[in-house]
Amino acid sequence: MSAFSDYLENTLINATLRGANYTGGGVYVALFTADPTDAGTGAELNDSAYVRQRAHTSTPSDGFTVPANGSSSNARNMVFPAIVDAQKTITHWGVFDAQNAGNLLYHAPMQNPKTLDPTDVLSFPIGSLIVTLS
Template sequence: MAEFTDYAENKILNLLRNIAWAQFPAYVALFTTAPNDAGEGTEVSGAGYARQLAGLSEAVGSGGATSNASDITFPTAEEDWGTVTHIALYDAESGGNMIMHSALDAEKAVGDGDTFKINAGDLDVTVA
């Protein structure tokens, strides 16, 4: 993942001020436009779409990185979702706050009956 949102940057800075940031499971969202640091963008909203649990593995070592431990498979599209160009991590399955966002290595058109999948180990999250 490439960029933290303003929300996440402020939460990280507040940790240095001894202001807690509650733990949360990370959910992956799909976007058809580039999200910005304010957490705005066009999230997929077609029939069948739902954010999916990221299932990140424990960050170990000195690399400041983690990735998804297993495949992340979105529900089968029940209509055209458009061309997915970006992904984001949220702190909730719906609503919530965007934490990070990034462009996909390759855009993917998701049509009626298609399934969007991120293979295990392909969602790389690095804090450096």
């Protein structure tokens, strides 16, 4: 089960109940070594080779599947570069609207936290990152 960030909760309330516009942004998947929390205060992976991965190829809408029953999943393989600095344990993942900085939109714990040693590559096959709204 994924969670909304505080930013997205407020943005959706403003858009659906108060007439504000929301155009979204990019769709980038991030890795965390601690729970990012709804406030986006958790520890994003810190490694000199790490970079958030763009979920989409040509338009933001092609990064995740068409929603069905309140769920959507990654529509392509997500492959992160090998870490290089030191062993890290990835406990959570999240979706941001920008490759750097930006706003956390969704976040979820890893079903099985993954400890990565230098040169290890973390990847998510199609359909393995699921955002569910309920």
